Amino acid sequence: MTGLTTTIARKSGYHINLMGLCSAAVILFWAIIALIAPMITPYPVGEIVDWDYFGPSSSAFWLGSDYLGRDVFSRILMGARFTVGISLVAVTLACFIGVTLGMIAAVIGGVFDQVLSRFLDAFNSIPSKLFGLVVVAAVGSSIPVLILTLTAIYAPGSYRFARALAVNINTMDFVTVARARGEGAIYLIWEEILPNILGPVLADFGLRFVFIVLLLSGLSFLGLGVLPPNADWGALVKENISGLPFAAPAVIYPSIAIASLTISVNMMIDNLPKKIRDREN
Amino acid sequence: MNNIIFKLIAQRLGVMIISLVIVSFAVFAATQLLPGDVAEILLGQAATPEAVAALREAMGLNQSALVRYFQWLAGLAQGDFGLSYVTNEPIVDLIAGRLQNTLRLAGITALFSVPLALSLGILAALYQDTRFDRIVSGITVTVISVPEFMVATIAVLIFAVHLKWLPALSYANEITSLGHMLKIFAMPVITLTFVISAQMIRMSRAAVIETLNTPYCEMALLKGASRIRTVMVHALPNALGPIANAVALSVSYLLGGVIIVETIFNYPGIAKLMVDAVATRDLPLIQSCVMIFCFGYLILIMLADIISILANPRLRT
Numbered sequence: 035m036t037g038l039t040t041t042i043a044r045k046s047g048y049h050i051n052l053m054g055l056c057s058a059a060v061i062l063f064w065a066i067i068a069l070i071a072p073m074i075t076p077y078p079v080g081e082i083v084d085w086d087y088f089g090p091s092s093s094a095f096w097l098g099s100d101y102l103g104r105d106v107f108s109r110i111l112m113g114a115r116f117t118v119g120i121s122l123v124a125v126t127l128a129c130f131i132g133v134t135l136g137m138i139a140a141v142i143g144g145v146f147d148q149v150l151s152r153f154l155d156a157f158n159s160i161p162s163k164l165f166g167l168v169v170v171a172a173v174g175s176s177i178p179v180l181i182l183t184l185t186a187i188y189a190p191g192s193y194r195f196a197r198a199l200a201v202n203i204n205t206m207d208f209v210t211v212a213r214a215r216g217e218g219a220i221y222l223i224w225e226e227i228l229p230n231i232l233g234p235v236l237a238d239f240g241l242r243f244v245f246i247v248l249l250l251s252g253l254s255f256l257g258l259g260v261l262p263p264n265a266d267w268g269a270l271v272k273e274n275i276s277g278l279p280f281a282a283p284a285v286i287y288p289s290i291a292i293a294s295l296t297i298s299v300n301m302m303i304d305n306l307p308k309k310i311r312d313r314e315n
Numbered sequence: 316m317n318n319i320i321f322k323l324i325a326q327r328l329g330v331m332i333i334s335l336v337i338v339s340f341a342v343f344a345a346t347q348l349l350p351g352d353v354a355e356i357l358l359g360q361a362a363t364p365e366a367v368a369a370l371r372e373a374m375g376l377n378q379s380a381l382v383r384y385f386q387w388l389a390g391l392a393q394g395d396f397g398l399s400y401v402t403n404e405p406i407v408d409l410i411a412g413r414l415q416n417t418l419r420l421a422g423i424t425a426l427f428s429v430p431l432a433l434s435l436g437i438l439a440a441l442y443q444d445t446r447f448d449r450i451v452s453g454i455t456v457t458v459i460s461v462p463e464f465m466v467a468t469i470a471v472l473i474f475a476v477h478l479k480w481l482p483a484l485s486y487a488n489e490i491t492s493l494g495h496m497l498k499i500f501a502m503p504v505i506t507l508t509f510v511i512s513a514q515m516i517r518m519s520r521a522a523v524i525e526t527l528n529t530p531y532c533e534m535a536l537l538k539g540a541s542r543i544r545t546v547m548v549h550a551l552p553n554a555l556g557p558i559a560n561a562v563a564l565s566v567s568y569l570l571g572g573v574i575i576v577e578t579i580f581n582y583p584g585i586a587k588l589m590v591d592a593v594a595t596r597d598l599p600l601i602q603s604c605v606m607i608f609c610f611g612y613l614i615l616i617m618l619a620d621i622i623s624i625l626a627n628p629r630l631r632t
Binding site for chain 2: 156170256280
């Protein structure tokens with residue numbers, strides 16, 4: 035293992051430690067599961083396959099059975115699709131919108147920057163769970179609605195972060211020089227600012243991904259997120275919560291799946307090479 | 316000097332009121348997105364055209380949305396939250412008792428978690444980079460990166476299933492005795508304490524460590540003061556502002572936690588009322604609950620701001 039780390043470190047020029055590598059492996063694992071889930075589920079996801087409900091772990095049902103006698107292992111594998119997929123789309127949209135607007139605001143400045151910043155700050159003062167709750171109450175829950183809601187909740191924060199970084203870069207000499215050369219705003223954003231804020235923005239992307247996974251699971255747990263017959267990990271916990279007094283595996287393992295993903299992302303960001311993570315390079 | 320502080324506080328208050336108006340507009344607008352006609356949905360089977368028209372008239376649905384928004388806002392300002400769609404009772408009556416329950420839960424949680432979190436946070440900073448610090452930091456990162464319901468499930472597994480000290484899920488509406496009350500509060504309070512303490516420990520530890528890196532703390536170290544003395548006498552007074560700020564911010568995290576905890580433990584508070592209202596699509600009730608929550612949240616955020624202004628003379632200019 036250490037041999038591998040040093041090879042990677044030598045090749046990329048970054049120092050990567052064991053903790054970072056392990057957490058990256060867990061993240062990669064869930065990403066692959068999300069892609070190939072239907073091919074590897076041992077039982078059909080929606081079918082009742084066990085006579086027992088809240089059955090224990092056994093050789094036939096690795097992680098036990100749920101409140102109807104469905105295979106928990108298969109349902110967790112499929113749940114990865116919803117949890118990872120929805121969160122990834124939402125975080126990508128949120129960061130794309132936030133970072134783009136943030137860089138534009140920093141480069142253009144003036145009234146545009148002022149108005150946008152004030153507006154998004156006010157938007158940010160709505161607690162995320164409440165916002166999700168209101169939207170779901172109003173338009174009902176579906177996967178596109180969830181993605182758009184999560185995007186709307188987390189784009190302002192991303193904007194704020196990217197703008198603060200971009201404003202700093204914007205005052206650097208090389209940007210002033212580029213301006214003096216007569217470069218346009220698009221060139222400044224794409225060629226001068228973006229490459230210099232990319233590292234911290236990627237770290238922020240990871241953190242925001244964790245927040246979105248947590249919020250999505252929370253909403254699903256309240257019955258306001260992914261709806262049956264589909265189920266993400268939060269919905270799996272909700273479905274099986276009545277098994278909690280008997281410590282049924284059906285309620286424990288989906289929680290562990292969420293925790294393994296979110297803790298790994300946090301760990302990976304904490305152990306990122308300093309060169310990427312730091313605001314100032 | 317005092318004038319400046321007063322002005323700054325007034326400014327924060329103004330910002331809060333503006334935010335509240337924006338939030339109320341967003342909440343009202345979101346509920347207008349509801350597809351279909353409210354009167355028709357309410358009447359259900361009995362929705363003859365005449366009945367629908369009469370109900371629309373009675374509910375004032377024929378006026379423009381903007382007019383209704385201002386009527387609703389004026390009502391809110393006077394403490395009139397309107398009628399519930401489902402039970403037709405005044406929302407004030409539905410909310411009053413529930414709000415009290417939630418505030419009691421939040422109060423008890425704060426009572427436990429604030430001293431616990433602050434002492435752990437300061438100790439972790441004091442013994443920075445020792446095993447103690449690493450264990451505390453590891454636990455806090457873990458708690459922060461898992462969903463609240465997982466903290467609750469683990470608490471149930473430990474205290475109810477494994478140790479059998481407490482009932483797993485409480486289903487009580489009436490409190491009969493002190494012992495009964497303790498049993499009802501124990502699990503929600505334990506869960507919430509974990510959730511908000513983690514935030515508070517992290518922030519207070521960071522605040523103390525940040526002050527430790529200042530020149531005057533280095534000076535204290537160089538003149539031979541012990542680590543404890545450096546932290547307690549030199550760093551802590553200057554970290555008080557950021558710590559108080561951290562406390563106010565963490566208490567605002569109670570909000571997210573309270574929604575999950577009240578649902579999972581069937582606690583008769585306002586968050587449970589709100590989640591149930593979402594299920595029945597009782598829009599006026601949801602609007603009122605959300606406004607109450609946002610109001611509490613904004614007050615805490617404003618408090619955090621004001622504390623940091625009072626504590627840091629440099630912010631006063």
